[in-house]
Amino acid sequence: MNDASLPAVRIGAGADRPPEEREIARDHVRLLLSDLLGETHARFDHLAGILRSGDLLVVNESETLPASLPASGEPGEFVVNLSTPYGPNLWVAEPRWDAAHPGPLPVGAGDLVRVGGVRCTIVSEFPGIPRLVFLRSEEDLREVMRSQGQPIRYGYAARAFPLSAYQTAFARVPGSAEMPSAGRPFTGRLLDRLARGGVRVAPVVLHAGVSSLEVGDSGPGSVPVFPEPFEVPAATANTIGDTRASGGRVIAVGTTVVRALESAVDSCGEIREARGFTRLYLNPGRPIRSVDGLLTGFHDARSTHLALLASFFGSERVERAYEVAARTGYLWHEFGDSHLILRGSAGPADERDSPAS
């Protein structure tokens, strides 16, 4: 895959703890609005004024698992971060020394390890991403998570935070290794205001696997396809169709939602009910058609994230927005600030709303 056209973005400061621990309400994080006219600064709960009656927010209902488990084996004591369930006893997983030290660990196919005390076999390396492995367990590791699991965290986190810090208001279906963080700033009061303003909400599910930011092995030219389980319900597909028919905008809350929706586009370009694993890699060579806007966070130069952003609104606009965000102190990572990208312009003067003459 050729990533030559990916944006080269400036990286800002990272949030090392949730906003609540910085005396900031979840829905009071900063919101950078990028539209055709440029960048505008706002606060997250101003969304209620930015979105219009008839707009649709599509959210990810995946719930974050306490997917980091203590492990032991030939290399000694380490942790195993469970990424993606393929079956009750088969996971894609990342063995690491600890939150701050990724390894690689000296383990390979056929090795026996204990994860939360349960006997597991390393089945094989994950193709193209050797730090990930297929792990076969003799017991259901979801049970082990209940007693021993911790949310996955990386070196930039100030300390361990409770699992509740890693759940969004939409969490309903357990399965993500890492929080679908774009939905994190939503609160009940904001959702009430949006509903009163005529903004609708429809769910999809996409279970996000590990991202392991600091490893940086998904560099230019070597983006591995990482399959993730997803579901787009029939009701959501219908609501999206209704929204488009009535001139409303479809706003994806998170890149996970974009991946799910684009994976559910049929050969006629319509979104339909779908359920399975997606290998879709969204990049500038594979434009996004399913949404009019994307609400997301600021993330390090993970090429899959940037490739998707560039696919949505072009490398130049991504670079410009990230430059503004870094210069004006927006915070990066899952506890950081938010970014609303609209394909058109935010205001009511959007040409999409002009009556056809």
Added chain:
Amino acid sequence: MTADDRAPRPVALITGASRGLGATLARFLAAEGYRLVLNARGPGGLDAVARGLVGPNVIVRTVPGDVRDPSTRDSLSEAVRELGRLDLLVNNASDLGPTPLPPLTECAPDALASVLEVNVLAPLALVQGLLPILKSSRGEVINISSDAAVGGYPGWGAYGSSKAALDLISLTLAHELADAGVSVVSVDPGDMRTAMHQAAYPGEDISDRPLPEATLPFWAWLLNQDSARASGHRFRAQAERWEVPAQ
């Protein structure tokens, strides 16, 4: 203490297991805990694959021989019966036909017959011979297909038509065996960097094609689907989406 003390470990039979996709699948399934019966024409490569398997208490039987030969198929059945069950039959051994790939108008009938023997008749004969144990194990048959089965690519007529026939055999068997609890699927693994693919493109650089290992996530996914619901479907291992359609 070990998996052996619990339910009997599953058994998989893979043809064409000395290299390429067959060898990759054998390595994955061994580490997954499957007991294996492996077949390929020559004993050398097959033994090397068997010796290289790692996993919890590897159990593997090798049966060298041509799948066209009834005595090879009998030996495979015998090896399976000794292990007591058959959860997975992977009909992977395939013949590309003459290379460089001739246009169909110049393909000798004998060459086409040979391709059909390996790619169509032998897989069906294996299913027929192993049917009792497939039924008692509620096993799954995986027939390895190809995009050539639907593409109509010039030069790929012999191979493609054999895989098209195998696809229809898969679908028909799926219907015929549904009540017996045996499921049958067809899988197009996509282009891969294998000896067979190289033979189809003699002298060309095929290093841009992924190694067979690239399909492992697909196999991990497929083998964890409800096989009764998957039965009768044709899957593409390198598709953008893996989905068992709603019934």
